[in-house]
Amino acid sequence: MTNRLEDLLSTLQAAATLEDLQAVLEGLRDHYKVEHTVYHWVNSVGERYGAGTYSAEWVDRYLEKDYLRLDPVIFGCFQRFTPVSWTELDWSSKPAREMWQDALDHGLGNQGYTIPIRGPNGQFALFTLNASLGDKEWAQFIGDNSRDLMILGHEFNKKALEFEQGGDEGSVPSLSPRELASMSCLAKGMSRAQAAAELNISEHTLRVYIESARHKLGAMNTTHAVARALSSGLIII
Amino acid sequence: MTNRLEDLLSTLQAAATLEDLQAVLEGLRDHYKVEHTVYHWVNSVGERYGAGTYSAEWVDRYLEKDYLRLDPVIFGCFQRFTPVSWTELDWSSKPAREMWQDALDHGLGNQGYTIPIRGPNGQFALFTLNASLGDKEWAQFIGDNSRDLMILGHEFNKKALEFEQGGDEGSVPSLSPRELASMSCLAKGMSRAQAAAELNISEHTLRVYIESARHKLGAMNTTHAVARALSSGLIII
DNA sequence: ATGAAACTCCCCATATATAGCGAGGTTGCG
DNA sequence: CGCAACCTCGCTATATATGGGGAGTTTCAT
Structure with missing residues (x-):
């Protein structure tokens, strides 16, 4: 059990490029036998970086339709500290339900688990698993893996930050x-x-x-x- | 190994008051055989909550001397995402070294490990272990326990947030x-x-x-x- | 011990922010 | 439908911040 986590983490540690991170996510998807694994990220200037196994069509549609602004997952995670299973969220508004149906049509599974991760300077990232399972099986899956997923999410974020931070991190001036x-x-x-x-x-x-x-x-x-x-x-x- | 973590976490889950959290920290100190365990917390309005095993004298002195403003641990953690072992930090400035000596005089150990934890609304908390050990032993200890400590820190923060959220969480105004x-x-x-x-x-x-x-x-x-x-x-x- | 950086003080002219007044159109919820 | 909250615009006068000078002492690290 723990060895699997160590294997996944060492793969992650070895990642040297953004492409490697993408490969790690694909490996995670296969390992956990889920539909999708996704990491995405908003920095202080509003730039975005995302990696994951969603289809390009879905990503394009998501951006095009500005789902970012109404996605209950984004909204819920921004307000809470703890990871969230998608079914716990509030899908009652009409646009949210339309988005949900649209997501299903684009190959997403009916279950999701998203971990909010916050870093310095208002950095905010999401680490997500998406799958097709019954409520009970999904709850079981989350119960078994939530700890590992949290570690993985944070380690993934650390890696992603390393890549993105190259330029501007050393420029923090020292004030008297x-x-x-x-x-x-x-x-x-x-x-x-x-x-x-x-x-x-x-x-x-x-x-x-x-x-x-x-x-x-x-x-x-x-x-x-x-x-x-x-x-x-x-x-x- | 993992059972220990589960035991600690279930004790934490059972905590119903702030006093219980204090007891959990003391239990952690004894369990890990370290000098001190500390959790403290800063919200967006600058209010603070702290719990841990530092002596009242040291806490008072820390606040009185305004060490918060020059503590390399605070400063370092605020700028980084990853946990930090205190020896990695920059203690070169004179006031920082004076604070360090002062800390030793007040019963702190020579090693420390602090995990920065960020939550919604700019919440920022620190979860710290302090011990008296050689560099090598400490590195070994951290290597063995960093994953567990991260889980513990985050679960502790979750608990602390539950308690604190009653009063001031609604006080974050919503801007148009x-x-x-x-x-x-x-x-x-x-x-x-x-x-x-x-x-x-x-x-x-x-x-x-x-x-x-x-x-x-x-x-x-x-x-x-x-x-x-x-x-x-x-x-x- | 020597130099760099920090700390402290002052003047003047201009740019910018704040405080007070008032008013109408739009959006969304009950 | 009405009310509340949001979005938009204008005027005047005062308070406050900024930009440009210059100059001496203290503190700290090499």
């Missing part, structure tokens, strides 16, 4: 303590005058920090600088 | 699409004029969105509103 404190005060809603009072410095001095922080962060204005500092994890509100 | 788009543009560094152009609306209309978003978010100014929207996970840069 006073600069960080200034950003922090502003993020908490203080005006310059209040922040200066809080830090026991003149408003002019505070401004120097804000400006230098802005330059380091490559920000256009104060709001932008605070936003970048926040989403880089430099400060916490 | 235009309000979200406005916040998003500002977070990307656009001026009001640029954002208005981007959204094809007058600058005045944009201002209405910003103001209503500000009110909904309970923010003092635009920067504050964007900061809250970001750390609540309402928008991403």
Whole structure:
């Protein structure tokens, strides 16, 4: 039992390209004997990366019809921390049911299990298994494999992040303590005058920090600088 | 091996109060024979919840000295997706080293392993094991238990979220699409004029969105509103 | 010990954001 | 149908932030 997981993980570790990740997903599908395995991903700029075994037709249709905006799976996972079996979701709205029928017509199975995965900078990914099974068999399958799937999903996300992070991860600038404190005060809603009072410095001095922080962060204005500092994890509100 | 994990998880499942969670952490400490086990948690408004086996003195000192702002563990985990062993982190700065010494003086072990966990609405939690071991033994320990620890950390976070969700989960306001788009543009560094152009609306209309978003978010100014929207996970840069 | 980076202070002119007023069309739910 | 919430637009005046100068002390790492 555990050996299977280790095998799958070592295959994953060995992946060196995005194509390898695609192959890993296909291997997972065959291993678990399900219809589809999918991983997809939204980064901080709204770019998307997806890999999986859905047909190109379904992926195109999904994007074309903007199902992303009404898919109960996306919506449900965005609001919760725990993995979700699709039948638990709210399919009552008409567009959602139409989408569901459309999905069945495009070769998707009637059962799904999706794990939400969150990373730094608002990264959000979904790791999904889709199958054709009865409710009972599916529940059994999930019960047996949920732990492994969670590990797999997270390891997969780690790999995917490694590929995507190449360019911009090293560019997190380092702010001085006073600069960080200034950003922090502003993020908490203080005006310059209040922040200066809080830090026991003149408003002019505070401004120097804000400006230098802005330059380091490559920000256009104060709001932008605070936003970048926040989403880089430099400060916490 | 796996039975142990199941035992720990069933104890966790049975937890019905925050005190039970505290007891679970103490059980984990004893089970893994480490110095400390800690879970702590930051929500979008900056409220904190913590449980664990650190001494009250150390917790007080940590908060009093504002170590949260310079702790390489916090900083490192906020920027990464994967768990981290403390020795991998950057302890070169003087304040960080002083904190480290201070921690040792307060009964912490020389090794640590912290798992960052992210949930909905910008929730961010840390699950930590702390021990006194040589580098080699610690690496071995982590290698043997990292999978289980990840499961445990996530299950613990799930439990903690269940308890905390009663009060403030409904307090994340819902912004209208235009309000979200406005916040998003500002977070990307656009001026009001640029954002208005981007959204094809007058600058005045944009201002209405910003103001209503500000009110909904309970923010003092635009920067504050964007900061809250970001750390609540309402928008991403 | 020497230099780089951080910390601190000041002035002036302009750009930008905020606060207050008001008003009409559209969408969606009960 | 009506109400609520959303989306859209305009004006005026004040408060606040930004951009451009310059200059001295302290702190820390090599």
